[in-house]
Amino acid sequence: MLNTIKQVFRSPRFLIGFIIFALMLLTVIFYPLFVKADPLAMVGNGNFFKPGTYVNVSETVTANRYTLNVDVSGAAKLDRQLNESDRSKMADWLIRFGGVDEAEIDTSDSVALVELWKNNYSPDADQPGLISTDKKSFERLDKRIDEILSSSGIIIATEEEDGTLTESETIDETSYVNINDLATTQTFVLGTDNFGRDVLTELVAATTTSLRIGLIAGLIATAIGLILGLIAGYLGGLVDDIITFITNLFTVIPSFVILILISYSVGQSARGVGLVAMIIGFTSWTWTTRSVRSQVISLRNRDHVNLSKLSGHSMFRIIFTDILPYIASYVVMALILQISSGILAEAQLSMLGLGPATTKTATLGLMMNWAMQYSAHLNGSWWAYFPVILTIALISFSLNLMNTGLDQVFNPQLRD
Amino acid sequence: MKMTKKSLLAMLLAVSMTASLASCGGNTTTTSTESTPSSTTSTEESSEAVSETSSETSGETETAGSTPRNETLYFAGQQWGTINDWNPMSANSNNAMAIAQSDMSRVLIYETLFMYNMLDGSLHGLLATDYEWNDDQTELTVHMNPDAKWSDGTPVTAEDVAYTFDTHVKYSSATGVDYATYIESVEAVDEGTVVFHSLCDDTGTPINPLKVLEYIPKVYVMQKAYLQTVEERNGSDAEAMKLDKMEDLVASGPYKPYYDDDQKVVFVRDDNYWGQAESMWGKLPAPKYIAHTIYADNNAGQVALAAGEVDVCQQFITDVQKLWEEQELPIMTYMDEAPYGLCTTMPTLWFNLTKPGLDQVEVRKAIAMAIDYDQIIASAMSNQSPTFAQVPRSIMNPTDGEQKLIDKDALADLQFNGKDIAGANALLDEAGIVDTDGDGIRDIDGVNLSYKAECPTGWTDWNASLEIVAAAGKEIGIDISTYFPDTNTFYNDMTTFNFDIVMNGTNGASVSNPWGRAMQLLSSTYNDLEINWSGNWGHYENARADELLALIPHETDEATLKEYYTELSQIYLTDVPSVSLMYRPQLFYSVNETVWTNYPEEGDDIPPTDCTDGYGIAALYELELVNP
Structure with missing residues (x-):
């Protein structure tokens, strides 16, 4: 036994798969110990906030200030915030509608350009041939320039009881705060989703759910498959015929269709994690039955089995001691694949809106479903769906890698 | 030996990928290796076959019904299936592009x-x-x-x-x-x-x-x-x-049917249209053709809008401002800032007032108090609605014309702002509605307060809104599960009073509103209808409200009307027979200026009704080509 395990771990494929899977398991176990937030809490008031650290604005006003002698005033600021295309847009407008001579314009001198712009641009100017969206983009650019110009010397004022504002301080352009001094920061490593939920926390919770569903579904499917396969293969005859008949029946009907029908008929309120896992388990056992049965048939006429029979051992004893150990490696491999396919089945179900309820559990499929419904893939919110896809891919990749690793160890034909 | 090892690894990887992609677990690697080549070939074959047929069909459609781009105004978000008739009397017409008889009727054909x-x-x-x-x-x-x-x-x-x-x-x-x-x-x-x-x-x-x-x-x-x-x-x-399909229709509008199949519908301008008389428009509408490609879903329509293949898009678009702010596309909505459109309707949560629990005002009010409306507006509606802080609740929509018909001060004390979990819990506790069996859900006479909130599947913003409602229910010990059936089932449930909670829109702007909306929200005249498409789906009944509703149509004095509407709003906010979740435009309106320009925008006197509905059709006479 120990020797077998050693051998298995010597297989690089198994080892890589195992490490990936173990890392995910560890994350799933330890992350919730450190981050206690509710994975379904809608924190962000809006769709798809970008990944990053969010700093409380009012705290930055009161926090400890440091003066850094970095030039952020005037020209340097304009240079940094107005990029090449902004400047050529400005130049273009000035020439076309502002009556400025092309020779006067130097796009590399942002200060002069902005001065020209402020003197000549007016949103109400007659702009023949310009479409509304372009007019609006110039208005936005003008507003942005105003903001850049005016952000020097922001004044903080406090409101008195009678409603008058009293200037309390002016914020200097060279003032900085250290992010470590701030107590109320919120970091979204993977941003937020369409409901404003923290994607990373949700992803960890979803992976836990998915692994649980995969494990339950895999265990159920493998158990049913194994038992039916053993009985059919060992007993043969009428029992075999009946079981094979039923198995074939279930093989022919696409299990995913049954899955959809059952999920739909039980209704959403009943569709918890356990039930979904059970439905998946009960619809995906057929291939295990078939393979176990064929292996048992080839085993049952071996000499050691016949010897046991002659010795008068009971059927259960023969199955457990003389047959099961020979197919154990296969069963483990089948279980691994069943887990992987159970996870994928849940993802598919939830994508169709037939998985667990959105407000009760986080699952990988639900995350994908909502990201797609809110067209995250169209508006550049990669963080809402890509990590989910990656997680699903890594789970099934690592499980399949472990499976092929095991196969390499146990299957004599593949051994090198 | 090394070579074999490498190729073996490659093969195993390929097998594991196929296995994971096809999710066909359960069989041995050996069997899947055997089955892989055959299945791959068959998929290749079938995909080839598919691409062949699709290229054939696309070739066909290019000749059939294709029109020059710079003479055609393309739409999205109106027509979702092959047209079934042209009959304005039909009860089941799906020809939304041609026939929409509403408060602002679509006047392209009829x-x-x-x-x-x-x-x-x-x-x-x-x-x-x-x-x-x-x-x-x-x-x-x-x-x-x-x-x-x-x-x-x-x-x-x-x-x-x-x-x-x-x-x-x-x-x-x-x-x-x-x-x-x-x-x-x-x-x-x-x-x-x-x-x-x-x-x-x-x-x-x-x-x-x-x-x-x-x-x-x-x-x-x-x-x-x-x-x-x-x-x-x-x-x-x-x-x-x-x-009757009325394919040989005689109508008076500026366009007539030109081509339609399962891919698109095209109308062509009637160059003899009477409206070019000086007494009407004095000219013909600018686009010679009106075309609507039939898209599979919202996403497809949105991609087409971004690509400039669609000019006018009647679809909800998440973070619509990103289209011009970040992607810098020539796309705009009616307004440049949130809420981006003119909101005139109020998607509302209707409670079935005969269900145990929902028949008590405390339960309804508690749900209404607990819902996080700001979250619905910011996330489900992507900020495309004014908030209830900006436009406090009443039976009125946010337009100035309706808002001036109520006394807001008289309603101030009745407002609830949402996300008031403590307040909602206290209200339920005071009413003696508590969790007696310890399962986390409050009950009345041993029956759990457990409801199904329903709206059609695929109505993304509504689906998300109901999820946020369900989350609120969880906070106050009321089990609300969401249920998204297909549209027909939904309307069946709603019109036959077979639901716990439904989400449905209200009347928008029309000559008969806000009275029509007040009827929808409060009138008991619909309660006896066997199939009720009109309103008050939860069967609310209030004698004083009915009395007021009967008085309003005969009243022309604005001060008296204001009194009536204020009292109706007070009744509405006190009894909470239903609760509005957000404000919403009657039609979403995003336009792309790649081909056409001079669309209606804020400040114009043409409403943003997609250049097709009511007086909004005047926009078609103002459109110009970007590159004539």
């Missing part, structure tokens, strides 16, 4: 007497020029535009208007059934004058003058001669009349 402009609430003449009431509002006289002609060149007369109404009533179309209870008859006095006679009660006062007025911007005028042809071929059978 035309109404007047066009409603939701910006100022005015009626602009179309087939008619003007209207006037007599003093006791029993007769509405409408004068026809003498220039109006049918597509066959004959004039549109008063006789046509009268015959259209008679036909609707005679064959009990939905329109006929609705208006026969308010309009006694439509009389053609002479060729150019129509008189609508209000149906009166015993005392001789009209039952509802507002509904009479509502008819004229809503119902399409059909040609008498053509209707007689249709009657003849259907043997005057009511069912057959409503099922």
